[in-house]
Amino acid sequence: MSGRLYGVGLGPGDPELITLKAARLIREADVVAYHAGRHGSSIARTIAADLIRPNVVEEQLVYPVTTGITEHPGGYAGAMADFYEECAARLAEHLQQGRDVVLLAEGDPLFYGSYMYMHDRLADRFHTEVVPGVTSVAAASAAVASPLVRQTDVLTVLPGTLPEPELARRLADTQGAVILKLGRTFPAVRRALEAAGRLGDASYCRSRTWTRRACRTSRSSSWPGTPRPTRSATSTRGRRSAHGPSPVSCSSSGSVPRATPG
Numbered sequence: 001m002s003g004r005l006y007g008v009g010l011g012p013g014d015p016e017l018i019t020l021k022a023a024r025l026i027r028e029a030d031v032v033a034y035h036a037g038r039h040g041s042s043i044a045r046t047i048a049a050d051l052i053r054p055n056v057v058e059e060q061l062v063y064p065v066t067t068g069i070t071e072h073p074g075g076y077a078g079a080m081a082d083f084y085e086e087c088a089a090r091l092a093e094h095l096q097q098g099r100d101v102v103l104l105a106e107g108d109p110l111f112y113g114s115y116m117y118m119h120d121r122l123a124d125r126f127h128t129e130v131v132p133g134v135t136s137v138a139a140a141s142a143a144v145a146s147p148l149v150r151q152t153d154v155l156t157v158l159p160g161t162l163p164e165p166e167l168a169r170r171l172a173d174t175q176g177a178v179i180l181k182l183g184r185t186f187p188a189v190r191r192a193l194e195a196a197g198r199l200g201d202a203s204y205c206r207s208r209t210w211t212r213r214a215c216r217t218s219r220s221s222s223w224p225g226t227p228r229p230t231r232s233a234t235s236t237r238g239r240r241s242a243h244g245p246s247p248v249s250c251s252s253s254g255s256v257p258r259a260t261p262g
C-alpha cells in the first residue's frame with residue numbers, strides 16, 4: 001500500500017503554536033521533508049526540531065535559486081519547475097514504498113507555501129492531507145494586538161515584491177491590509193505606504209521564532225535603519241472606516257535594508 005503525504009503547517013515559529021495534529025504526524029512520520037535555502041537552512045525544520053525522531057529519514061529539498069538569477073534556459077520559472085518536478089519524484093519514491101511523508105511548512109502550507117507545488121504534482125496519485133497552521137498574518141495581528149478588519153472591512157494581502165505604484169494603489173484602496181515578503185523590498189514598501197497615505201499608522205513586528213520574547217514590534221516612526229531580522233512583520237493602523245481605523249499588517253522574511261528616512 002502506498003504511503004500518505006501530509007502537508008503540515010507549523011505556525012510562525014513559537015513551538016506552542018504547533019497544533020497537536022501536526023506534532024503527532026511529525027513524531028509518527030517515516031519521512032520528514034522540508035524545503036531549504038541554498039545553505040540548507042530551513043525555518044520549518046528549526047520550528048519542528050524537537051518533534052523529529054532521531055533516526056527518521058529526512059528529505060532536504062534545497063532550492064536551486066533564490067534571487068531569480070539563473071543560467072537555466074527557462075529562466076527562474078524553468079529552474080523552479082524542474083526543481084519541483086525533482087522534489088515530487090523524490091517524495092513519490094517514498095510514497096510508492098509505503099512510507100508516510102510529512103512535508104513541513106512554516107505558517108500554513110497553502111498560504112504562499114511550497115507544499116502546494118508538491119500537492120499539485122502528487123495529490124492525484126497518492127492520499128494527501130493538509131494540516132493547517134497559524135499564518136504569519138494571524139501572528140502579526142496578535143503581536144501588535146490589533147484586529148486587521150472589523151465588520152465589513154476589506155482585507156487585502158499583498159506581496160512586498162509588487163511594483164511600488166501597484167502596492168500604493170492597492171493600499172489606498174483597502175481598509176485592512178497585509179504585506180508579506182518585506183526583505184529587500186522594505187524601502188519600496190515604505191514609500192508605497194507613504195504614497196498611499198498609510199505610513200503614519202504603520203508599525204511592524206519581526207521575529208525569528210515568534211516567541212513572545214523574540215517578537216519585536218514598532219510603529220513606522222521608529223522603523224529601523226539597518227536591522228537584520230530573518231523574519232519580520234509590519235502592521236499599520238489603516239484608513240478610517242465608518243467604525244474607526246482598520247490596521248494593515250505586513251510581514252516578511254529576509255533582512256530588511258536601510259529605509260529612507262521620511
Ligand SMILES: C[S@@+](CC[C@H](N)C(=O)[O-])C[C@H]1O[C@@H](n2cnc3c(N)ncnc32)[C@H](O)[C@@H]1O
Pocket residue numbers: 012013105106107108109110111112113134135136137179180181182206207208209210231232233250251252253254
Ligand atoms: C513564502 S511565505 C510563507 C507564508 C507562510 N506559509 C504563512 O502561513 O505565513 C514567506 C513570507 O511569510 C511571512 N512569514 C512567515 N513566517 C514568518 C515569521 N515567523 N515571521 C515573520 N514573517 C513570516 C514573511 O512575510 C515571509 O516573507
